[in-house]
Amino acid sequence: MPPDSSAPRQDPGRVLVIGAGPAGLTAAYQLGKAGHPCTIVEGTSVVGGISQTVVRDGWRFDIGGHRFFTKVPEVEALWHEILSDEDFMLRPRASRIYYQGKFYAYPIKPLNALRNLGVIEAIRCVLSYGWVRIHPPKDQSTLEGYIAANYGWRLYGHFFRTYSEKVWGVPPSQISAEWGAQRIKGMSLFKAVWEPLRARFAGRRAGRRQVTSLIEEFQYPKFGPGMMWERCRDLVVEQGSTLLFRAPVTSIGHRDGRAVSVSTPEALHEVDQVISSMPFNALLRAMDPPVPAAVLAAADDLGFRDFLSVALVVPADKVAWTDNWIYIHAPEVKTMRVQNFGSWSPHMVKEGHNVLGLEYTVEQGDDWWNASDEELIAKGKAELEALGLMQASDVEAGYVVRMPKAYPLYDSTYKANVEILRDWLRHNASNVHPVGRNGMHKYNNQDHSMFTAMLTVENLLGASHDIWNVNVEEEYHEESSGKGGTGRDAPILPKRA
Numbered sequence: 001m002p003p004d005s006s007a008p009r010q011d012p013g014r015v016l017v018i019g020a021g022p023a024g025l026t027a028a029y030q031l032g033k034a035g036h037p038c039t040i041v042e043g044t045s046v047v048g049g050i051s052q053t054v055v056r057d058g059w060r061f062d063i064g065g066h067r068f069f070t071k072v073p074e075v076e077a078l079w080h081e082i083l084s085d086e087d088f089m090l091r092p093r094a095s096r097i098y099y100q101g102k103f104y105a106y107p108i109k110p111l112n113a114l115r116n117l118g119v120i121e122a123i124r125c126v127l128s129y130g131w132v133r134i135h136p137p138k139d140q141s142t143l144e145g146y147i148a149a150n151y152g153w154r155l156y157g158h159f160f161r162t163y164s165e166k167v168w169g170v171p172p173s174q175i176s177a178e179w180g181a182q183r184i185k186g187m188s189l190f191k192a193v194w195e196p197l198r199a200r201f202a203g204r205r206a207g208r209r210q211v212t213s214l215i216e217e218f219q220y221p222k223f224g225p226g227m228m229w230e231r232c233r234d235l236v237v238e239q240g241s242t243l244l245f246r247a248p249v250t251s252i253g254h255r256d257g258r259a260v261s262v263s264t265p266e267a268l269h270e271v272d273q274v275i276s277s278m279p280f281n282a283l284l285r286a287m288d289p290p291v292p293a294a295v296l297a298a299a300d301d302l303g304f305r306d307f308l309s310v311a312l313v314v315p316a317d318k319v320a321w322t323d324n325w326i327y328i329h330a331p332e333v334k335t336m337r338v339q340n341f342g343s344w345s346p347h348m349v350k351e352g353h354n355v356l357g358l359e360y361t362v363e364q365g366d367d368w369w370n371a372s373d374e375e376l377i378a379k380g381k382a383e384l385e386a387l388g389l390m391q392a393s394d395v396e397a398g399y400v401v402r403m404p405k406a407y408p409l410y411d412s413t414y415k416a417n418v419e420i421l422r423d424w425l426r427h428n429a430s431n432v433h434p435v436g437r438n439g440m441h442k443y444n445n446q447d448h449s450m451f452t453a454m455l456t457v458e459n460l461l462g463a464s465h466d467i468w469n470v471n472v473e474e475e476y477h478e479e480s481s482g483k484g485g486t487g488r489d490a491p492i493l494p495k496r497a
Contacts, residue, residue, distance in 0.1 A: 012036055012460040013272030014399060016262050018249055021049025022446050023277040025232045026078070027453035032239030034461055040241060040266055043248035046226075047233045049277075049404055050437070053157075053226025054311075057400045058349040059355050060224050061311045061341050063403050065325055067093070068219035070447035074454060079219070082232050086221045089345055094322060097159060098338075099329040108159055116156070128152035136326025144497050146177035163329050166336040167361055169305065222347045225446070249278060251288040252432070259429045263288075273460055274432045277439035277455070279304075279405055283432070284421050292426055297421040301413060302441055306369060307406035309339075310358040310380035313397040316342060318390055319354045334360055334368070348481040351394070358383060364404055373400040386456050408441045422468075433459070435467065444470075 015031055017024045020042035020203045031038050046052050053060050067344065068088070070076050080088075097104040105112045113169050114122035129152035137145035147157045164172045206449060221227040244264065252274070253261035262269045276283050281299035284291050291299070325339045338355035341348040349355050362368045366377070377398030384390040408414075418441050433456045434440045436449040444452070448470055455465040 003332050005119070008461075009034070011461045014270060014271050015273045015275065015460065016271045017275045017277075018283075019043075019049065019264070019277030019436070020047040020229070020233065020243060020245075021277055021436060021449070022051050022229065023439060023449040024049075024275070024454040025229055025236060025433060027246075027275045027277075027457055028241050028243075028456040029078075029082070029143070029232055029239070032236055032241055034457070037240035037242075039269055040243045040361050041247040041269075042243065042245050042251060043263070043278075047243075047244045048226045049230035050307075050403055051225045051229060053224030054399075054401050055226075056311070057397070058350065059227075059313060059397075060191050061224075061309070061357050061399075061401070061489075062139065062224055062339065063307065063401060064359065064406070065308060065339050065357075066220075066225040066446060067091075068225070068446075072447055075447040075450050078450065078454070079228065082235065087221055087223075087227065087231075089222050090217050091220045091344065093216050093218055093323070093324070094343065095325050095327065096321075096323050097388065098326045098389070099158065099224045103321065103323075103326070104159070108155070110151075110155070113155065113159065122153075123395050125152055125154045125158075127150050128154040142189075143172040143175040143177055145173075157339070159264050159329055161195075161317055162331045163327060163336060166328075166334065169361065182215040184222065220345055222343065222345050224348060235468040236387070249282075252283070252286045252429070255431045257428055258431045271432065273294070273428075275456055275460075276432060276434050277436035277449075277453075280418065280421055280434055280441040283434065283439070284424065286371075287429065289410055291428075295314070295420055295424045298417040299414065301417050303409040303411065303414075304405040304438075305361045305407035305409060306364050307403040308360050308362055308369065308376070309401045309403075310360070310376050311341075311378055311397045311399045312336075312358065312377070312384065312390075312454055313352055313354055314394050315388055315396070316349070316352055316354045318394050319356070328387065331385060333386055335380070335383050338384075339387070356384070358388070361407065361452060369402065373398075376400045402443070405438055408438060408443055410443065414441065414494065429435065433467075440468070 012031070015036060015038040017028050017038055020040055023155065025039060028038050028040050048393060050063050051066055053062055068079060075244050095106050097106050097108070102116045104116055114125060117125065132149055132152050137148050139145045140149050144161070149424040151160070164175065166176065183316065233243060247264040247266065249262055249264060251263045252259050253263070259271060259274050262271055264273060278328045281302040284295060284299040285494075290296070315333055319340060319342065321340065322343050323340055324343050325337050327337055328335050335358040337359045339353065340352040341357060360368060371379070377400065381392040381395045381399060384395070385392040423436075435456050436450040437444040440452065443446070452467045455463075455467045455470070459465055
């Protein structure tokens, strides 16, 4: 579904873009290239959204880490249009699991895992796998049953249960198996052990397509992903567009089936088209006149997981691993991943020092979200020491970054809710076009978000793309294929109380 440059061009009129993240700025940039400057309203004082690079006292760190990898050639070309080739670094992909004081390959390589667990526990894991071959879990519709059936209960307990609970806030027994099938498609303990042995003996390992192959290298802007969006901001302004900061949307006026204005605290903007990357439910709540009660209920029923990161400055010689990040499967700590920003880029840190980012998924209003920065930094230092990765006394400084609505939640009713909101827009504000991750309530990668914006601009200029089909693919998002998306998805979670 590439953008159609041959489509007839039409004048979109006055376009207002809501949000200056990857989707919003991509839309503004593409409009500017087509000769149609726009107005962008951003509720905060920075660009990039979840893809921003945070700068504190000269230290730079990401919100989650962002590998620049895509199977969408149009997005790849746009990256290198915004930044020069010299601004990118080619980085080795390195991430492992840290568990019980040892590093394990990611994705799980059973031979490596069994060696690290020790002879006795390895035998127990193999026996556990043998047991499920004879006595498979009765319910394999859940993530727990699906993984246990393919790896055995003991390996499931070691490497799958805790991390899933940390990320999604519910046990794998309450998560659909559909998501697990996408991530470890076609894999089992037997296949994972036998495939590399067979390939080695056959002399065909090099160049051979594995069941689940991960990228080995990725691009990365040397000063972090925010570098991309800071440069895009400058280009958009040079094109003649207006970018307004600290301008959250307060209302969207509509009549006769179309939006006619967008209000911020200091201005009212008359519009012909609106491209929105603000959270989909917030977009519907902003409508004036208000949406019907049933539509409002659907909007209120869409949920998110929120994110915070504790960035800790440490001596470089105290960091004994070179991974971009490590997954923390230890149940005794809350952090789910530890970013190693010096391995992302040496330009992110200062000579002789490194920054480690401890990541947590939380909910706004819970104890972690409401804790003071000082409390969270102390917790982060204590968790590093509890894991055996660093002495708390080695930490020289700390910073906290909170990111609300980082992960759109997929539950049993989210698709129906999204469709209710889409249907209302079709009939009452057909010139409002949701794009991006939160804008469409889709668990998109950065490249997906950009692509939805690119296609939407093509639509405003006369094309007819269905942007809701972006990121509808069963392939694992890092597995090479000829398809247009990169296939990322999120698990279906149980309804929250």
